[in-house]
Amino acid sequence: MRVHDEPAYVLHQHDWSESSLILELFTRHHGRVVLVGKGVKRPTSQFRAVLLPLVPLRVDWSGEAEVRSLKAAQYAGGHVMPAGDALLAGYYLNELVLRLMARDDPHPALFDPYAAAVQALAQGDDVSVTLRAFELLLLRQLGWLPDLALEGLRLLPLDATQAYRLLPQAGLQPSGPDDVGALTGAHWQAVQAALDAPDPWLALRGLAPTLGMAALRIGLASLLHYHSGVRSFRTRELMRAMRRIGPRPIPPLNGSSS
Structure with a gap:
């Protein structure tokens, strides 16, 4: 199963390996989902500046297990993170x-x-x-x-x-x-x-x-x-x-x- 261009927010994340993260997302059509972001912690990863909490995103993922695989993520625009x-x-x-x-x-x-x-x-x-x-x-x-x-x-x-x-x-x-x-x-x-x-x-x-x-x-x-x-x-x-x-x-x- 592949989900494309789904509105989402990062609720929580924690380390899965030296270069990867487990991400809890709140999505419009699928509710809370868990994704693994492989390699997203690497300095060259395009996801490093995107996978932030309280920031509107558009994400793609695939898989049918409890933990799916993140395929793409981009900033959806609208506002930056709250402060203080x-x-x-x-x-x-x-x-x-x-x-x-x-x-x-x-x-x-x-x-x-x-x-x-x-x-x-x-x-x-x-x-x-x-x-x-x-x-x-x-x-x-x-x-x-x-x-x-x-x-x-x-x-x-x-x-x-x-x-x-x-x-x-x-x-x-x-x-x-x-x-x-x-x-x-x-x-x-x-x-x-x-x-x-x-x-x-x-x-x-x-x-x-x-x-x-x-x-x-x-x-x-x-x-x-x-x-x-x-x-x-x-x-x-x-x-x-x-x-x-x-x-x-x-x-x-x-x-x-x-």
């Missing part, structure tokens, strides 16, 4: 896809939101808004997001003024107003309406300024951790550690403290 905090946020997107999506399980409806999220990060858009929008679309696409217009167990319409918290096995449940992971019924209903919009990516990003991002992050994190089987994501821990450290002052060139 946005780069760490992009690695978090990749970790979500790696942990929550099975290999060779196509999700073409999720590829465009992923590409849009990476582009938004590269352009310097709000990191929190971008991540929450992608998390919502990922959970919905995989079938793990309940109806956010209904109370989880009783399936009753939400009370617009009541606070609700999102729980992995029970959906939205009434909560105290001081619960840090709670949003009002009106807010959850607005999120569901955005998900049902013709362009949910744009609708969610437009809705974000009216929501409590911290509360939404806590609610979505509970679902992501539950379904991934991990208590924390490595990239999230790294992002928190970097925030605690903060920016370091640049020492003067002459070595003085003045």
Whole structure:
């Protein structure tokens, strides 16, 4: 089997030999696939400057085994890699896809939101808004997001003024107003309406300024951790550690403290 000119992003890579790499890709029509790139680490390889994470690619591969053979890869254009905090946020997107999506399980409806999220990060858009929008679309696409217009167990319409918290096995449940992971019924209903919009990516990003991002992050994190089987994501821990450290002052060139 030969696949030609497939839109893709590199999610992860590791050494296979002195000159070759094992590549995890997220592709539009084939989902997560694993390729071996033979000789791509050689100084003369044309792939060295192309096989980078968070960069839009067009790739060719062949083979029917679990690990296929990379035949061609080229930069698809559009944007360069994110930098700084946005780069760490992009690695978090990749970790979500790696942990929550099975290999060779196509999700073409999720590829465009992923590409849009990476582009938004590269352009310097709000990191929190971008991540929450992608998390919502990922959970919905995989079938793990309940109806956010209904109370989880009783399936009753939400009370617009009541606070609700999102729980992995029970959906939205009434909560105290001081619960840090709670949003009002009106807010959850607005999120569901955005998900049902013709362009949910744009609708969610437009809705974000009216929501409590911290509360939404806590609610979505509970679902992501539950379904991934991990208590924390490595990239999230790294992002928190970097925030605690903060920016370091640049020492003067002459070595003085003045």
